[in-house]
Amino acid sequence: MYSSAAMERSPFGLRAGLLLRIFAGAIAIRWLYDVALFTTMGPAGLMGADSRGYLGHAEIMAGQIINGALQGWDWLGSDLGVMPLYPWLVTLNVALFGTLAPLTTVLLQGLIDGATCLLIFQIARAVDPRFAVPAAIAAAINPTQIVLSGLIYNDTLFVFFVAAFLAGALSWLRRPSWSAALTVGVGLGLAALVRIVVAPWVPVMIITLLVIWHLVGRLRTRQVAQVALMAALFCLAVAPILARNVVQYGAWSLTNQGGSHLALWVAPLVREARDGTPWERGSAAMEQRTRERFGPKAENPFTESRRYAEIGREELAKLGPGAVLKAWVIGATINLAAPAIIISPPIAQLPRTGFYATPGNSIFAKIGNFLFHSDNAAYAWALLLGVAGVGVVRLIQLLGLFGFVRDRTAWSLVIPLLLWCGFILAANGPVASPKYRLPLEPVLCVLTGAGIVLLRRRAGDAAQDQASA
Numbered sequence: 001m002y003s004s005a006a007m008e009r010s011p012f013g014l015r016a017g018l019l020l021r022i023f024a025g026a027i028a029i030r031w032l033y034d035v036a037l038f039t040t041m042g043p044a045g046l047m048g049a050d051s052r053g054y055l056g057h058a059e060i061m062a063g064q065i066i067n068g069a070l071q072g073w074d075w076l077g078s079d080l081g082v083m084p085l086y087p088w089l090v091t092l093n094v095a096l097f098g099t100l101a102p103l104t105t106v107l108l109q110g111l112i113d114g115a116t117c118l119l120i121f122q123i124a125r126a127v128d129p130r131f132a133v134p135a136a137i138a139a140a141i142n143p144t145q146i147v148l149s150g151l152i153y154n155d156t157l158f159v160f161f162v163a164a165f166l167a168g169a170l171s172w173l174r175r176p177s178w179s180a181a182l183t184v185g186v187g188l189g190l191a192a193l194v195r196i197v198v199a200p201w202v203p204v205m206i207i208t209l210l211v212i213w214h215l216v217g218r219l220r221t222r223q224v225a226q227v228a229l230m231a232a233l234f235c236l237a238v239a240p241i242l243a244r245n246v247v248q249y250g251a252w253s254l255t256n257q258g259g260s261h262l263a264l265w266v267a268p269l270v271r272e273a274r275d276g277t278p279w280e281r282g283s284a285a286m287e288q289r290t291r292e293r294f295g296p297k298a299e300n301p302f303t304e305s306r307r308y309a310e311i312g313r314e315e316l317a318k319l320g321p322g323a324v325l326k327a328w329v330i331g332a333t334i335n336l337a338a339p340a341i342i343i344s345p346p347i348a349q350l351p352r353t354g355f356y357a358t359p360g361n362s363i364f365a366k367i368g369n370f371l372f373h374s375d376n377a378a379y380a381w382a383l384l385l386g387v388a389g390v391g392v393v394r395l396i397q398l399l400g401l402f403g404f405v406r407d408r409t410a411w412s413l414v415i416p417l418l419l420w421c422g423f424i425l426a427a428n429g430p431v432a433s434p435k436y437r438l439p440l441e442p443v444l445c446v447l448t449g450a451g452i453v454l455l456r457r458r459a460g461d462a463a464q465d466q467a468s469a
Contacts, residue, residue, distance in 0.1 A: 018133065019118060019121065019136070022117060022118070022121070022133075022136045022137060022140050023114045023115070023117060023118055024114075025140050026110075026113065026114040026117045026139070026140035026141075027110050027111060027114040029140065029141065029146060030106075030109075030110030030113060030114070030146055030149050030150065031107060031110050033146055033147075033150050034046065034103065034106045034107055034110060034149075034150045035103075037150060037345060037346070038102070038103045040346075041345060041346070043102040043103075044345065044349070045345045045346070046102045046103065046105075046106050046150060046151060046152055046345070047102070047151070047152060047345065048151045048152070048153055048343065048345070048348070048435075050153065051102075051151060051152035051153065053079075054082075054086070054087065054090050054152050054153075054154070055090065055094070055101070055102065055152060057077065057078060057079060057082070057087055057090075057091075058087055058090035058091040058093070058094045058101070059094055060078070061077070061078075061087065061091045061094075062091050062094040062095040065091070065095060066095070073244045073247075073248060076240060076241060076244050080245070080249075080255065080256045080257075080301055081255055081256055081257040082154075083154075083192065083193050083194055083195060083196055083241070083255075084193060084241075085154075085157065085190065085193040085194045086154035086157050086158075086194050089105070089108070089157065090105055090152065093105045093108065102152060105152055106149065106150050106151070106152065109149045109150070109156040109157070110149050110150075112149070112156055112157060112160050113145050113146075113149040113156050113159075113160070114140075115160060116139065116145070116156075116159055116160045116163045116442070117136050117139040117140050117145075118136065119160070119163035119164055119166075119167050119442070120135055120136055120139040120163055120442050120445045120446065121133070121135060121136035121139075122167040122170075122171075123135070123163065123166055123167050123170060123417075123442055123443075123446055124136070124445070124446045124449050124450075126167070126170035126171060126173075126174060126413055127170070127404075127410050127413050127414060127417075127446060127450075128407075128410065128450070128453075130453045131400075131446060131449035131450045131453055132449065133449070134448065134449035134452040134453060135445045135446045135448060135449030135450075136445075136449075137449075138445045138448040138449060138452075139441070139442075139445040142441060142445060143339070143340040143341065143386075143389075144340040144434055144437060144438055144441055145159075145438070145441055146340075147340040147341070147343060147344045147434075148340070148343075148434075148435060148438050150344075151343070151345075153435065154194050154195060155195075155435060155438045155439075156438075157194050158191055158194040158195045158198075158438075158439065159438050159439055159441060159442065161187045161188075161190045161191035161194060162187070162191055162198070162420075162439050162442060163442045164183060164186070164187035164190075164191075165183065165184045165186075165187030165188050165191065165205075166187075166416070166417065166420065166442055166443075167183065168180050168181075168182075168183030168184035168187055169184050169205065169209060169416055170413050170416070170417075171183070172184060172209065172226070173209065173212060173213065173216075173412055173413055173416070174413070176213065176217075176222070176223045176226055177226070178226060178229070180226075181226035181227065181229045181230050182229065182233070184205075184230045185229055185230040185231070185232065185233025185234060186233055188201075188202055188205070188230065188233065188234040188237075189233050189234045189236065189237025189238070190237065192234060192237055192238050192254075193237055193238070193241075196238075196241075196254050196255050197427050199238070199254060200423075200427070201420070201423050202231065202234050204419065204423060205230075205416065205419075206227055206230065206231055208415065208416055208419060209227055209230075209416070210223075210224070210227055212412045212415065212416070215412070216412045238254060241254055242254055245302065249300055249301065249302045250300075250302075251300075251302035253302060253305075256301040256302050256304070256305040257305070258305055258309060259304070259305030259306055259307065259308030259309035259310075259312065260304075260305060260308045262308065262309055262312030262313070262316075263286045263287075263290065263308040263309065263311045263312035263315070264283045264286055264287060264308070265279075265283070265430075265431055266312065266316070266327075266429055266430060266431070267282070267286055267311075267312045267315040267316055267319070268281075268282030268283040268285075268286060269282075269327050269331070269429075269430035269431065270315075270316060270319050270323050270324050270326075270327040270430060271315070271319055271323070272327070273323055273326045273327035273330055273430065274319055274320075274322075274323035274326070274327075286311060286312070286315065289311055290307055290308055290311045293307075293311070294307045327429070327430035328425075328426070328429050328430060330430060330432075331425075331428060331429050331430035331431060331432045332425040332428070334432035335425065335428055335432050335433070335434070335436050335437045336390075336394065336425075336437065336440075337387060337390055337391070337394075338386075338387075338390070338432065338433065338434045338437070339382075339383065339385075339386025339387055339389060339390050339434065340386070340434045341382050341383070341385075341386040342379075342382065342383055342386065342434065343433065343434055343435060347378075347379060347382045350376050350378055350379045351376060352375050352376035352379045393448060395451075396447075396448055396451035396452060396455070397444055397447035397448055397451055398447075398451070399450075399451040399454050399455065400446070400447035400448060400449070400450030400451035400452075400453075400454065401447055401450075402454075403450050403451070403453075403454045404447075404450060417443045417446065418443070420439075420440075420443060421440050421443050421444075424436075424439045424440055425440075
């Protein structure tokens with residue numbers, strides 16, 4: 001599709017030294033951040049809300065491995081809502097390093113995130129070689145990536161595989177090959193083994209690749225077979241999870257979290273968007289309604305998930321599509337605007353009222369109170385300065401997006417990236433946190449690179465016009 005000679009150069013040729021410096025710089029930033037938090041705060045400096053759960057399960061699994069008690073389906077983990085790949089990584093660190101496992105885990109995540117920066121270089125390079133270096137540098141210093149790589153969360157590992165399948169998809173669109181198809185399939189499969197949220201994306205991506213190649217090239221049996229390989233590798237990766245759930249629970253489902261997520265998170269947040277009912281009260285009411293209808297919790301967790309799903313769907317139908325749309329727009333806005341600093345442990349652990357517990361007659365009043373009337377001044381300043389910084393970066397990214405829209409030669413490569421952003425924002429729905437933005441960061445960093453290039457070009461044109469005058 002593109003004939004630029006720069007596009008054909010290997011990124012590990014003339015630019016190998018620069019890429020090595022970006023990779024090393026990204027790791028150094030993350031490791032300095034991790035060590036500083038561990039030194040000043042201990043393991044608590046590397047912990048978020050779900051981190052102790054990951055560590056607790058890893059300690060149990062490591063003990064079972066040492067004692068030879070881990071057998072059969074137990075290798076997939078005891079928590080049906082958590083995919084096994086990240087628990088295996090934490091378990092490995094617990095088994096090898098004991099009490100230092102929190103530190104060694106995040107240091108390893110720093111390495112993984114450094115590699116993600118290189119994949120972002122590849123994604124940007126596929127769109128336009130000029131965007132590659134600024135996009136990779138933006139990734140290296142990206143606060144969202146830095147903060148989350150320093151927490152015992154599965155997001156950093158997930159976004160690495162996301163960047164891998166996005167890079168593979170763009171490579172396949174430029175020149176279909178078995179190696180690119182393999183990259184996409186493996187990336188999708190391993191991403192699903194970290195977070196199953198990627199599963200609904202697979203058919204979207206498969207159809208998108210086929211349609212785009214049909215429009216810009218000539219779809220042949222070879223390309224269809226390559227796309228089929230992507231789907232087959234994904235299915236192969238998740239097959240053990242599905243088999244475990246069918247054999248042990250009779251459930252043709254990959255996770256049991258869908259129902260509780262719908263009833264206890266999504267529906268209460270939609271209700272809050274409609275009439276201002278605080279999430280905590282709405283969630284408690286949904287739990288009470290479920291217990292009143294179905295009684296004590298079912299022994300089969302998938303049966304319990306179906307019960308929650310029934311209650312959740314009823315509530316959403318009652319609230320109406322307008323409230324659902326409003327909640328999704330609010331959630332997407334917060335996810336894009338919230339600064340990563342607020343989930344960094346030194347800030348997150350400051351005593352203050354959390355967002356969902358912040359009072360307000362409407363969601364906008366709630367946001368205003370959270371931003372400007374926090375009960376902790378240090379937290380408020382960190383939040384406001386962070387929002388200002390995010391705002392500047394989003395303006396640069398909007399400029400980059402504007403450049404993409406105007407450049408019709410790149411549309412076939414940009415569409416899958418924008419569809420991925422839309423999918424993640426839709427999947428997150430009204431549940432908002434910088435944590436849920438991380439899967440968007442490979443695309444956002446590419447937009448940052450594009451925006452920086454366009455700003456440089458405009459600055460150069462302005463300087464040239466001034467010199468001519």
